[in-house]
Amino acid sequence: xxxxxxxxxxxxxxxxxxxxxxxxxxxxxxxxxxxxxxxxxxxxxxxxxxxxxxxxxxxxxxxxxxxxxxxxxxxxxxxxxxxxxxxxxxxxxxxxxxxxxxxxxxxxxxxxxxxxxxxxxxxxxxxxxxxxxxxxxxxxxxxxxxxxxxxxxxxxxxxxxxxxxxxxxxxxxxxxxxxxxxxxxxxxxxxxxxxxxxxxxxxxxxxxxxxxxxxxxxxxxxxxxxxxxxxxxxxxxxxxxxxxxxxxxxxxxxxxxxxxxxxxxxxxxxxxxxxxxxxxxxxxxxxxxxxxxxxxxxxxxxxxxxxxxxxxxxxxxxxxxxxxxxxxxxxxxxxxxxxxxxxxxxxxxxxxxxxxxxxxxxxxxxxxxxxxxxxxxxxxxxxxxxxxxxxxxxxxxxxxxxxxxxxxxxxxxxxxxxxxxxxxxxxxxxxxxxxxxxxxxxxxxxxxxxxxxxxxxxxxxxxxxxxxxxxxxxxxxxxxxxxxxxxxxxxxxxxxxxxxxxxxxxxxxxxxxxxxxxxxxxxxxxxxxxxxxxxxxxxxxxxxxxxxxxxxxxxxxxxxxxxxxxxxxxxxxxxxxxxxxxxxxxxxxxxxxxxxxxxxxxxxxxx
Amino acid sequence: xxxxxxxxxxxxxxxxxxxxxxxxxxxxxxxxxxxxxxxxxxxxxxxxxxxxxxxxxxxxxxxxxxxxxxxxxxxxxxxxxxxxxxxxxxxxxxxxxxxxxxxxxxxxxxxxxxxxxxxxxxxxxxxxxxxxxxxxxxxxxxxxxxxxxxxxxxxxxxxxxxxxxxxxxxxxxxxxxxxxxxxxxxxxxxxxxxxxxxxxxxxxxxxxxxxxxxxxx
Numbered sequence: 133x134x135x136x137x138x139x140x141x142x143x144x145x146x147x148x149x150x151x152x153x154x155x156x157x158x159x160x161x162x163x164x165x166x167x168x169x170x171x172x173x174x175x176x177x178x179x180x181x182x183x184x185x186x187x188x189x190x191x192x193x194x195x196x197x198x199x200x201x202x203x204x205x206x207x208x209x210x211x212x213x214x215x216x217x218x219x220x221x222x223x224x225x226x227x228x229x230x231x232x233x234x235x236x237x238x239x240x241x242x243x244x245x246x247x248x249x250x251x252x253x254x255x256x257x258x259x260x261x262x263x264x265x266x267x268x269x270x271x272x273x274x275x276x277x278x279x280x281x282x283x284x285x286x287x288x289x290x291x292x293x294x295x296x297x298x299x300x301x302x303x304x305x306x307x308x309x310x311x312x313x314x315x316x317x318x319x320x321x322x323x324x325x326x327x328x329x330x331x332x333x334x335x336x337x338x339x340x341x342x343x344x345x346x347x348x349x350x351x352x353x354x355x356x357x358x359x360x361x362x363x364x365x366x367x368x369x370x371x372x373x374x375x376x377x378x379x380x381x382x383x384x385x386x387x388x389x390x391x392x393x394x395x396x397x398x399x400x401x402x403x404x405x406x407x408x409x410x411x412x413x414x415x416x417x418x419x420x421x422x423x424x425x426x427x428x429x430x431x432x433x434x435x436x437x438x439x440x441x442x443x444x445x446x447x448x449x450x451x452x453x454x455x456x457x458x459x460x461x462x463x464x465x466x467x468x469x470x471x472x473x474x475x476x477x478x479x480x481x482x483x484x485x486x487x488x489x490x491x492x493x494x495x496x497x498x499x500x501x502x503x504x505x506x507x508x509x510x511x512x513x514x515x516x517x518x519x520x521x522x523x524x525x526x527x528x529x530x531x532x533x534x535x536x537x538x539x540x541x542x543x544x545x546x547x548x549x550x551x552x553x554x555x556x557x558x559x560x561x562x563x564x565x566x567x568x569x570x571x572x573x574x575x576x577x578x579x580x581x582x583x584x585x586x587x588x589x590x591x592x593x594x595x596x597x598x599x600x601x602x603x604x605x606x607x608x609x610x611x612x613x614x615x616x617x618x619x620x621x622x623x624x625x626x627x628x629x630x631x632x633x634x635x636x637x638x639x640x641x642x643x644x645x646x647x648x649x650x651x652x653x654x655x656x657x658x659x660x661x662x663x664x665x666x667x668x669x670x671x672x673x674x675x676x677x678x679x680x681x682x683x684x685x686x687x688x689x690x691x692x693x694x695x696x697x698x699x700x701x702x703x704x705x706x707x708x709x710x711x712x713x714x715x716x717x718x719x720x721x722x723x724x725x726x727x728x729x730x731x732x733x734x735x736x737x738x739x
Numbered sequence: 740x741x742x743x744x745x746x747x748x749x750x751x752x753x754x755x756x757x758x759x760x761x762x763x764x765x766x767x768x769x770x771x772x773x774x775x776x777x778x779x780x781x782x783x784x785x786x787x788x789x790x791x792x793x794x795x796x797x798x799x800x801x802x803x804x805x806x807x808x809x810x811x812x813x814x815x816x817x818x819x820x821x822x823x824x825x826x827x828x829x830x831x832x833x834x835x836x837x838x839x840x841x842x843x844x845x846x847x848x849x850x851x852x853x854x855x856x857x858x859x860x861x862x863x864x865x866x867x868x869x870x871x872x873x874x875x876x877x878x879x880x881x882x883x884x885x886x887x888x889x890x891x892x893x894x895x896x897x898x899x900x901x902x903x904x905x906x907x908x909x910x911x912x913x914x915x916x917x918x919x920x921x922x923x924x925x926x927x928x929x930x931x932x933x934x935x936x937x938x939x940x941x942x943x944x945x946x947x948x949x950x951x952x953x954x955x956x
Contacts, residue, residue: 445800605826636822
């Protein structure tokens, strides 16, 4: 990866610098564009000649915005959480050979001047960067960068093989869909390949909508050509003539980068008529979805491209009758990137990771109550504990992990005592969760599980398309019962009803959205039944989150009578005289929690 | 032609038939709601669910295949149908007395068939050309009485006194009480009306009547 060393064959000045600045949605939100501006200003001021490379994101979100400096004689060095005003100092010190303040150096040799290597950081060492290998290193808007890292060599290999051989390779790899259900990729391809039809389609499903999942966005923004290459290989394998990349409209940068990639691939002859001299012709269109969660479901996705919007009953499956009634293969962004990488690196490199039944690696987004939020690529079968504690650094001080929500709103909660479970499709399913797209939301002891279930049900309720009855009404009723539990008016029969209704919805819904929607409720009910019962029987929320069951009081021993709480109370429920302990009128209190935030002496207590 | 097994009875149907066709050919019946043969089979109501090789599928949409083992009715399917129907009724305003269909609709006949409770008596009082007693201003208890008597009394012009007992659902009570007070039924009148079960009312309904009446009078 040390480009400066490769390029600088004595003709360039020692001081020639390469500055890598990540520009993806996440780093831009953290202020990378301002950092970029200040870097350009600083370079002018210091009189340095440098190449500023706009790369994608590494996936270590807690470091954003980071920059990487590389120069001859010095190892490539990463600086984390860079503020615009720090840029000048960092560059000046780096050029002088002073690496103080750096996070890590990206080199194989052991530490350089006291700065650790990137590989010595657990969050990097424990990862297997297989499909995300280029994320954060190459310029996503440059096809040359991708070609330099072996890009499109997979396509070239695939085009030399017959279609059946390509499918056979994917079958041997044991690759399973990375979008959620874990359906064997080769099987879909095989079925679509065997259909007799003059027109076939392949679709890349980039409609990633789970709260807390962003690996597809990261992959497509940082390495769009890899996704595109996988799509072209899939198109070749089934004999498709046209491909679509379905991207959420909420992710404009992802769509833009993919469009740039499609244009560049066309210029280089990887798309279009007679690709690379073969008789295979293929073109790709980036389709911007209107942005509904249900469009991630494959029949709804097809309907969205056709201009309608709702899922339909399967069968017929899309592989036999999909877009415009033609055989269609739909694969997730990450699945297709895996396909491209498998063809680039060969089978063994892929199959050496993973478990017996699920091979390879998977990207997981770890968010919630952890120190190091980010996207981590690990072999399938890695323990949840490794991911949460070693890679993501565990919860902040003074908190403990209560549960991990795996798979977003369709997944379930895995309680803390089951953290030694291995992350693979079957294990998670048997414990009431699903792999989903791979979002892990860590829930700590300050969260109420009823509230968590309510949050996810509110999400699915808003995203339900309303076509079939169980999902449209059943999820609403689930939400109503949860609301009753949270406000302490439920009975024990209601809990039984929750479980029964949830199971019925899962059994009889039309599509996967309704079929998995009750998962958060059922799994929290399964593992945290005592917490539900405490809400119902004791009328108490143990985590003190459900506002209807919480009371606010002022501890007279600690109150100094400053009156700040009374001044800020929106409903004037606090009264008292300056200098003496104040009091909250519980009948008027709306439990907004303002007084708790404002009190400088910590005298307001939740009870 | 393909061979399928409906409740272990062998039936032959054409290749592009639906599961519901096979079931009907075998002489069984599946309750349906949204399915209109040849016109609409989007499988949205999920009432017609059956089991094909152990998997719950909507019979009005699912195609048959060779050797499919179809189960039309078992305890789980009955539960699923009931739950789905109850869900539909949960969002449905059962105001049969002011509905244009006057209680003669698919939904109510299906609920009766599947034994779903919470349907008022007035739903089974097809009025045979006369207008509803509640709408005429009579204090008829049909709207909050459990169905199942085939409602002879209101049809003959005598207001229902609720001898089948009250409906437990609060929502139904709220709606019915609103309707009564619109027609100026006084609290005393109401009390004497529901004297049949006044002392047996559960706390929540008792409170409800008090609350509603206190606000109005």
